[in-house]
Structures are given as C-alpha cells and as structure tokens.
Amino acid sequence: MGVAAKIAPSMLSSDFANLASEAERMLKFGADWLHMDIMVVLLFIHSFLNRHFVPNLTLGAPVIQSLRKHTEAYLDCHLMVTNPLDYVEPLSKAGASGFTFHVEVSKENWQELVQRIKSKGMKPGVALKPGTPIEDVYPLVEGENPVEMVLVMTVEPGFGGQKFMPEMMEKVRTLRERYPSLDIEVDGGLGPSTINVAASAGANCIVAGSSVFGASDPSAVISLLRSSVEESQHKS
Numbered sequence: 001m002g003v004a005a006k007i008a009p010s011m012l013s014s015d016f017a018n019l020a021s022e023a024e025r026m027l028k029f030g031a032d033w034l035h036m037d038i039m040v041v042l043l044f045i046h047s048f049l050n051r052h053f054v055p056n057l058t059l060g061a062p063v064i065q066s067l068r069k070h071t072e073a074y075l076d077c078h079l080m081v082t083n084p085l086d087y088v089e090p091l092s093k094a095g096a097s098g099f100t101f102h103v104e105v106s107k108e109n110w111q112e113l114v115q116r117i118k119s120k121g122m123k124p125g126v127a128l129k130p131g132t133p134i135e136d137v138y139p140l141v142e143g144e145n146p147v148e149m150v151l152v153m154t155v156e157p158g159f160g161g162q163k164f165m166p167e168m169m170e171k172v173r174t175l176r177e178r179y180p181s182l183d184i185e186v187d188g189g190l191g192p193s194t195i196n197v198a199a200s201a202g203a204n205c206i207v208a209g210s211s212v213f214g215a216s217d218p219s220a221v222i223s224l225l226r227s228s229v230e231e232s233q234h235k236s
C-alpha cells in the first residue's frame with residue numbers, strides 16, 4: 001500500500017471568470033484537491049532588478065477567499081513568489097489548505113515559514129524548480145519541524161501547458177526511496193501520456209491543468225491519473 005493518490009486539477013487552466021463553477025465541476029469529476037498557482041510579478045522591481053520569481057501574475061488571497069465561500073475543498077496553494085512569508089497570514093485568513101513555498105527563495109527562513117504555516121493550520125510543502133538539486137529539500141523533510149509534502153516541478157514554473165520533463169523523475173525516485181510515506185507532488189505537463197512514468201517513479205499527488213481542462217471528458221482523465229498512481233503502488 002502506498003500513500004493516498006491525490007488528483008489536483010490546476011485552476012490556472014480554468015476559466016477564471018467562472019472559478020467557482022469550474023471548481024465545482026472538477027470536484028464532481030472526481031478531483032481530490034484544487035491546485036491554486038499563486039504568482040506575482042512586482043512590476044517596478046521586476047523592471048529594475050529582475051527580482052521576480054516567475055514572469056507571470058495569476059491570483060492571490062482575495063481570489064482564494066472568494067472561492068472559499070463556494071467550496072470546502074482542499075485548496076493546494078503553490079506559491080511562486082520571492083517572499084512567501086508575507087503570504088502566510090493573508091492566505092490562511094482567506095482559507096488556503098496547503099501552503100507550498102519554493103526552496104530557492106527560502107534558504108534563510110524556511111524554519112520560521114514552516115512553523116508559521118503549521119500554526120495557521122495549513123499543510124506545509126516545499127517545491128523545487130527543475131534546476132534545483134533534490135538534496136536541497138532534505139533538511140526541510142528531515143528537520144525537527146518538517147514539511148509534509150515535496151512538490152517536484154516538471155516544467156519551469158510560470159505557465160500551464162508546457163512540456164513534461166521526464167528527467168525530473170530521478171528526483172521523484174530518489175525521494176520515494178528515502179521517504180516511503182511522504183506526499184510527493186508533480187506539477188507541469190502531467191496527463192494521460194506522462195502519468196505512467198511519474199506514477200511509477202513514486203509520485204502520489206498529481207497536478208494537471210491543461211490535460212484536464214482541455215479534455216473532452218475531464219472525468220475520464222482524472223480517473224486515469226488516479227488509476228495509474230494506484231496501479232503503480234500495487235506493483236511496488
């Protein structure tokens with residue numbers, strides 16, 4: 001038996017003007033979590049110092065708060081920002097469930113971050129970009145106050161609809177071997193043609209945006225993602 005499969009449609013691919021009904025549709029189709037990509041570009045700073053994390057702007061606490069009024073679903077928030085600590089309080093008030101920050105921007109303060117996230121009743125997770133070595137997250141999983149999920153990016157963060165990077169599966173395999181009961185999430189380019197490699201590497205939380213929202217039968221895609229994770233776990 002493995003860690004429970006969690007299928008998390010990325011709302012980045014939804015119709016933002018109808019977010020509540022899009023969320024409801026995904027839950028009806030069998031989604032476990034709703035993946036919320038929080039990206040901020042500080043335009044002023046971006047132009048002068050190039051200190052943004054991703055070159056895109058999506059949604060923040062006000063949108064999470066609005067969505068929370070319509071659903072009790074687990075909101076799996078993926079923070080692609082340079083200053084995640086600033087978002088702990090607003091996102092917890094807004095009703096976020098999971099708070100996953102990037103290791104690349106948290107070297108100095110991850111202990112405080114994890115503690116604050118937990119104190120607000122959210123589940124702390126750490127994400128890493130494709131170029132970041134897996135060893136960088138070990139201290140966060142093995143420390144006294146550990147994160148409860150590792151998100152392995154399988155595209156460069158910033159946009160939906162990109163091509164899955166199979167070479168990231170080595171990271172997933174290494175993590176699964178080291179942490180048999182950890183939630184391991186993969187994010188970027190997941191869909192029917194890529195799920196088997198991710199599932200057999202040991203991922204159990206699957207984010208899928210364009211492959212689900214772009215499908216003629218999203219519920220069939222969600223079922224397929226789930227059965228691939230469950231079958232891989234039975235085999236191992």
Ligand SMILES: O=C(CO)[C@H](O)[C@H](O)COP(=O)(O)O
Pocket residue numbers: 010012013035037078155156157158159160161162187188189190207208209210211
């Ligand atoms: O974090 C993300 C991008 O930075 C998104 O969650 C991800 O790209 C999902 O979209 P898709 O499944 O279309 O690749």
Ligand SMILES: [Fe+2]
Pocket residue numbers: 010035036037078187207
């Ligand atoms: Fe994401």
